[in-house]
Amino acid sequence: MKKVRNYWSIDRRSFIKRSSLLAGVCMLGRGTEVFAGNESDFPAEYVARLDDGRLQCTLCPNLCTPVDGENGACRARGIRNGTYVSLVHSLPCVIAVDPVEKMPLFHYHVHGPALAISTAGCNLFCQYCQNWQFSQKSPAETSNFAMSPEDIVMRAIDMQIRTIGFFYTEPTIYIEYMKDIARLAKKRNIKTVMVTAGYINPEPLKDLFELIDIFVVGYKGFTEEFYAETIGGKLDPVKKTLIAIKESGRHLEIVSLLIPEKNDDMKAFQAGAEWFVENLGTDVPWHFSRFAPEFMLKNLPPTPNGVLEMARTLAIKAGVKYAYTGNNPGQEGNHTYCPGCSKKVVERLGFKVLRSFLSAGKCPDCGYQIPGVWLDDLPNGNI
Numbered sequence: 001m002k003k004v005r006n007y008w009s010i011d012r013r014s015f016i017k018r019s020s021l022l023a024g025v026c027m028l029g030r031g032t033e034v035f036a037g038n039e040s041d042f043p044a045e046y047v048a049r050l051d052d053g054r055l056q057c058t059l060c061p062n063l064c065t066p067v068d069g070e071n072g073a074c075r076a077r078g079i080r081n082g083t084y085v086s087l088v089h090s091l092p093c094v095i096a097v098d099p100v101e102k103m104p105l106f107h108y109h110v111h112g113p114a115l116a117i118s119t120a121g122c123n124l125f126c127q128y129c130q131n132w133q134f135s136q137k138s139p140a141e142t143s144n145f146a147m148s149p150e151d152i153v154m155r156a157i158d159m160q161i162r163t164i165g166f167f168y169t170e171p172t173i174y175i176e177y178m179k180d181i182a183r184l185a186k187k188r189n190i191k192t193v194m195v196t197a198g199y200i201n202p203e204p205l206k207d208l209f210e211l212i213d214i215f216v217v218g219y220k221g222f223t224e225e226f227y228a229e230t231i232g233g234k235l236d237p238v239k240k241t242l243i244a245i246k247e248s249g250r251h252l253e254i255v256s257l258l259i260p261e262k263n264d265d266m267k268a269f270q271a272g273a274e275w276f277v278e279n280l281g282t283d284v285p286w287h288f289s290r291f292a293p294e295f296m297l298k299n300l301p302p303t304p305n306g307v308l309e310m311a312r313t314l315a316i317k318a319g320v321k322y323a324y325t326g327n328n329p330g331q332e333g334n335h336t337y338c339p340g341c342s343k344k345v346v347e348r349l350g351f352k353v354l355r356s357f358l359s360a361g362k363c364p365d366c367g368y369q370i371p372g373v374w375l376d377d378l379p380n381g382n383i
């Protein structure tokens with residue numbers, strides 16, 4: 001099938017609306033083209049031919065087998081002219097500059113900005129998705145920027161940004177594009193962060209360990225029932241992903257959005273916290289994030305602060321050394337405390353770092369080494 005490209009620029013109002021959807025600043029250079037309803041035909045990796053002749057995508061546990069002309073469940077991959085292809089390579093629908101703390105990523109180069117990108121599509125179907133306008137769409141339904149991996153890395157260099165984040169929607173589904181960007185970024189000493197739900201099969205995940213520096217993974221709930229009903233997936237593959245990343249030695253942070261009536265049962269949470277410590281140890285930072293009513297769960301209230309604090313307390317009691325609360329500025333759980341002497345070593349207000357006393361990740365009072373990726377020796381108390 002001939003590749004279809006619709007070169008209509010989106011109108012000014014749509015462009016402004018799209019840009020303002022994001023807290024970051026959309027940074028398009030001169031000559032960057034915007035396409036509406038476009039898709040790529042980049043050959044997909046992780047494809048198997050079944051005994052009956054069908055093609056199967058082996059990238060994630062969904063193991064899709066679409067027919068020619070159709071897409072997989074993520075809408076970002078499909079079969080065209082008998083070949084399984086990525087439909088989103090070099091076609092991000094979001095480009096923004098964000099503080100790394102937004103991902104959330106607290107044990108890394110505090111207060112450093114990241115160039116964040118994402119494409120259309122997702123392999124899960126979270127009923128509360130904050131980015132459903134992109135995640136639950138195919139690239140044919142979004143407006144996309146034409147940006148090759150080289151364009152992305154050069155944009156980061158031009159802006160003197162030292163981190164590229166694969167963020168907002170699920171990067172697993174555009175793994176070929178992510179890997180191409182990460183390969184180039186590595187050569188330029190730019191760090192890469194994959195913010196993911198962890199719904200990926202072991203082989204492609206293993207390939208990412210060579211390229212991606214940091215993983216932020218959603219541990220979205222603590223029971224299979226929650227994953228089946230609210231996420232449209234399974235918990236077990238996510239647990240395997242978390243263990244594999246931990247064993248890889250890559251920097252890992254974990255985020256759990258707590259949703260009233262859905263995954264805020266503290267008995268289930270307690271079991272989840274025990275699994276966390278038993279399998280991931282006590283050094284992996286764990287963020288408890290406040291739910292905001294969105295998409296299909298607009299009927300539920302935001303998470304009360306008390307629930308976030310209770311989760312943080314239980315996690316600390318279970319042994320987690322770095323437990324945070326997020327999307328609730330001004331709370332005790334926003335800050336980093338030294339496990340050695342309890343000093344507040346990084347002070348935050350929401351995503352903003354107010355003060356950091358760390359020096360190459362060490363507590364200035366007792367010298368405790370806080371685990372993380374620390375790019376700078378920041379002078380005490382200054383950002």
Ligand code: SF4
Nearest residue numbers: 057060063064072074
């Ligand atoms: S990545 Fe997409 S196409 Fe591949 S198995 Fe998962 S949902 Fe299906």
